[in-house]
Amino acid sequence: MPNVRPYKSARQNVWRLIEGQYRPATQKIVDTSAEQEALEHLLEASKPTIPPDCAHLDYQFSAPFRYGCYPHNSRFRRQGPTPGVFYASEHALTAALEAAWITVKFYRASPDTAIPRTARNHTAIQADIQVPVALDLTDPQMAGQGNWTHATEYHDCLELAEKVRTENCELLRYQSVRDPDARANFAILTCRAFAQPAPVQTQTWHLFHTPDRVIIDNETLRQRFEYLVGPQRFEPVK
Template sequence: MWTPAALASEFRRYRKTVWRVVEAQHRISTNRLAENSEDQKRLEELAEQAKPNLPKSARGLHYLFASPFRYGHKSPSRFRRADERPGIFYASEAESTAIAETAYWRLRFFSRSPDFVPGNRTSEHLSFSVAVSTSRAVDLSRPPFDTSVKNWTHPDDYTACQDFARIARKAEVQLIRTLSARAPGDGYNAAIFDPALFAGKEPAYRQTWHFRFEQGRLNAIAAFPGGGNFAFEPEMFGLPGLRQV
């Protein structure tokens, strides 16, 4: 069992550009509720007041940066227990890895919904990048942590990761680097605990992606002028195959 002091002795420098993929909710949705720009501004101010408070270091950041730290979701994630706050900004070191992570969660939702048959509707996602830098990172893919790599990349059981993250928070770890469980081999993820790591306040908008389930697989297609195209079958992630209407 690691202690905060022992963990602090393993700090590494981390300086990279990381990627995140989100559902395309970046367009202003309050437009349809307001008659003019003044009413819209007031509506957005009221909505902001109703939200949980942001950590101090996240204030003033673009909402794509800040939102993950605001909420404590009821469903746990790899390095966060249910309802634990502040939240974590999960990202990947390659755009393709972030796409694979997103594809897994969509296919997992499909496969675990009883009697659900995915249609062929296209959903829109947005990938964006941000440079991060810290001297308080730990790398679970390197010694002495790599001996427990099966714990860090278990597809479903996050207990070891959450226990580690609890100690990491006490040690004031700002970032945890780990192998991706969804894009094994050369895929790496970063769990960012402190928004102070971001090099800027605005993300670099990179690419719109269209996700579409057809012929038993989920296709991720980059919108023009991008040329990326990925295909993911449920079995690639250890999920049961899906039928389609």
């Protein structure tokens, strides 16, 4: 791994998509608002304790840091009891593509599961991030010092994430693998990185999947995008 890293301070607004069904899911099994509130409290009490340095944050920001046992390796977080990572994107569309790829992976792993013929609803949340120490992996000094954009192998990224945490780095900027326009993603490594405790902006998005493509609607801005599903990324429709 590189011994010298071009750390800089950073201030950046980033986007992340979250599922939009968290309250309707419990509403379906109760009869009144009071019952729903009681059920929500029971569910909250059953979850892991929020880390103290994340307690001031909206749950949409603190959730990735709350669950300490991670089910599988991701680009900058190892499987097991490892520190949390808030993954986000510079553009909301990139965040939508990243969320859509998770669904693609799920159905590839379960080929006998039918893809629903309805769109999945998501909320795009925008976070205001400010950190004194950040690292841009698209910087020419870093670009050739590790494989930061492999579609499935995360060894170099995981090694780097562990090292930079010891050097007080709180933000990694890197190229999206799933976005055909290769726009930027971010890995936020600490709760201290959030300059504001709640989203500064939200949008409503809908993701509709078929076996060979995804149709993405930004309801807020009345925009529609369509992509083909490639082997490891989305491809433009020609």
